[in-house]
Amino acid sequence: MILLSKAEEIIIKGATLVDAAGERRMDVLVRGETIVAVAESVEVPIGARIVDGANGYLLPAFVDLHTHLREPGGERSETVESGSRAAAIGGYRAVVAMPNTSPTIDSVEIVRHLHDLARNTLCEVALSGSITIGRLGEKLTPMADLAEFGICLFTDDGRGVQSDALMREALIVASRLGLTLGQHCENEEHAKGAPMHEGVWSSKLGLAGQPSSAEEVMVERDLELVRELGASMHFLHLSTIGAIDLVRRAKREGLSITAEATPHHLSLSDAEIASYNPVFKVNPPLRTAADVNGVRAGILDGTIDAIATDHAPHSPELKDEPFDCAPPGMIGLETAFAVAYTELVAKAHLRITDDPTLPALSMLDLVRLFTLSPARIARLDRHEHCGEIVVGARADLVVFDPTERWKVEESSTASRSHNTPFAQLDLVGRVRHTLYRGELVVTDADAQR
Numbered sequence: 001m002i003l004l005s006k007a008e009e010i011i012i013k014g015a016t017l018v019d020a021a022g023e024r025r026m027d028v029l030v031r032g033e034t035i036v037a038v039a040e041s042v043e044v045p046i047g048a049r050i051v052d053g054a055n056g057y058l059l060p061a062f063v064d065l066h067t068h069l070r071e072p073g074g075e076r077s078e079t080v081e082s083g084s085r086a087a088a089i090g091g092y093r094a095v096v097a098m099p100n101t102s103p104t105i106d107s108v109e110i111v112r113h114l115h116d117l118a119r120n121t122l123c124e125v126a127l128s129g130s131i132t133i134g135r136l137g138e139k140l141t142p143m144a145d146l147a148e149f150g151i152c153l154f155t156d157d158g159r160g161v162q163s164d165a166l167m168r169e170a171l172i173v174a175s176r177l178g179l180t181l182g183q184h185c186e187n188e189e190h191a192k193g194a195p196m197h198e199g200v201w202s203s204k205l206g207l208a209g210q211p212s213s214a215e216e217v218m219v220e221r222d223l224e225l226v227r228e229l230g231a232s233m234h235f236l237h238l239s240t241i242g243a244i245d246l247v248r249r250a251k252r253e254g255l256s257i258t259a260e261a262t263p264h265h266l267s268l269s270d271a272e273i274a275s276y277n278p279v280f281k282v283n284p285p286l287r288t289a290a291d292v293n294g295v296r297a298g299i300l301d302g303t304i305d306a307i308a309t310d311h312a313p314h315s316p317e318l319k320d321e322p323f324d325c326a327p328p329g330m331i332g333l334e335t336a337f338a339v340a341y342t343e344l345v346a347k348a349h350l351r352i353t354d355d356p357t358l359p360a361l362s363m364l365d366l367v368r369l370f371t372l373s374p375a376r377i378a379r380l381d382r383h384e385h386c387g388e389i390v391v392g393a394r395a396d397l398v399v400f401d402p403t404e405r406w407k408v409e410e411s412s413t414a415s416r417s418h419n420t421p422f423a424q425l426d427l428v429g430r431v432r433h434t435l436y437r438g439e440l441v442v443t444d445a446d447a448q449r
């Protein structure tokens with residue numbers, strides 16, 4: 001086997017490029033970390049590695065706003081290394097690691113430790129920090145110090161900040177420092193720790209349910225604070241029609257807000273829980289089929305800015321518990337783009353759907369939801385030509401084959417955990433190759449180191 005150095009030239013032949021500038025068929029030559037030629041036909045330099053892009057799309061590599069890497073404290077389920085490998089396989093150039101580790105990412109010491117761990121990973125591991133110390137909702141973290149160490153987003157994810165006064169204070173500090181806050185919208189009084197969505201299925205299955213209001217009252221409160229203070233805010237994993245509609249109306253009003261949705265909330269409903277399989281337990285919970293359509297509508301009309309995985313690995317020892325005791329969360333990095341492509345693009349085009357009125361999302365919009373838009377929210381868009389496939393841009397690229405039909409195999413995930421809810425789904429389209437900083441870190445859907 002020939003070992004490839006980063007300096008070697010790589011040419012991607014015959015792919016359809018999709019980026020902020022639109023769609024066109026081009027050859028792309030990469031030298032070192034950089035794209036050095038983009039043209040209808042580029043001659044293959046001697047010794048260059050050829051990647052066949054015919055029948056495929058060449059896309060800017062993705063950014064995930066919402067990844068749980070579990071390290072430190074949860075290494076049985078995932079590590080920085082295994083999670084970033086799963087991300088590279090999914091086509092990501094960067095993930096934002098959530099701070100609900102043990103200890104919490106709430107101090108400069110822990111940030112330094114994680115930077116050390118992430119030095120040689122297959123994609124960039126950007127860190128979020130918690131809004132409150134230990135995510136206890138009592139006292140704010142030293143956000144200014146953490147931001148100086150590169151923390152790109154602040155959130156108590158896994159929990160919402162319950163106290164109105166403290167959330168108000170957090171928004172004031174974040175506004176002053178120009179930082180982004182991300183809220184996990186869950187009012188704990190409403191949710192009462194219930195394991196699923198409250199509705200027809202929770203009654204049928206005899207499980208306690210958390211109502212949509214658990215999410216919506218917090219979205220409403222935060223919008224009120226954003227309005228009052230002229231602050232900015234990012235809403236994590238929105239899952240109800242009502243929450244999405246609140247954000248839709250607030251955006252029309254001109255508030256400075258962004259929102260994300262997950263692959264599972266746009267594809268799966270609470271009917272899945274009829275199996276009592278704990279793999280379908282997640283927070284916010286899978287909602288009704290109407291909510292799934294609401295999430296899709298939010299994506300189609302631009303209310304949702306980004307698709308984020310909420311990749312939440314749990315080792316089998318932890319996850320294989322009765323439904324009401326199992327920890328919430330599902331993995332998603334390796335399947336996110338394929339699930340979104342299948343559900344939002346392919347099904348509508350190929351008419352493999354029960355709903356003939358389902359409009360298709362354009363490839364251009366899908367790519368934006370995975371690249372430029374999340375990069376802007378997490379401020380990971382600072383290098384030149386971010387999200388563009390042009391000469392001079394860094395070669396963070398994905399070759400996606402839209403013709404491949406496949407099923408996820410739980411046993412073969414790069415993640416240390418196997419809790420994927422998508423094992424039964426027939427997926428259309430797959431990430432074949434990922435280049436990160438000009439290095440082919442994934443070829444034929446397999447990590448190269």
Ligand SMILES: [Zn+2]
Nearest residue numbers: 157158184283
């Ligand atoms: Zn969350």
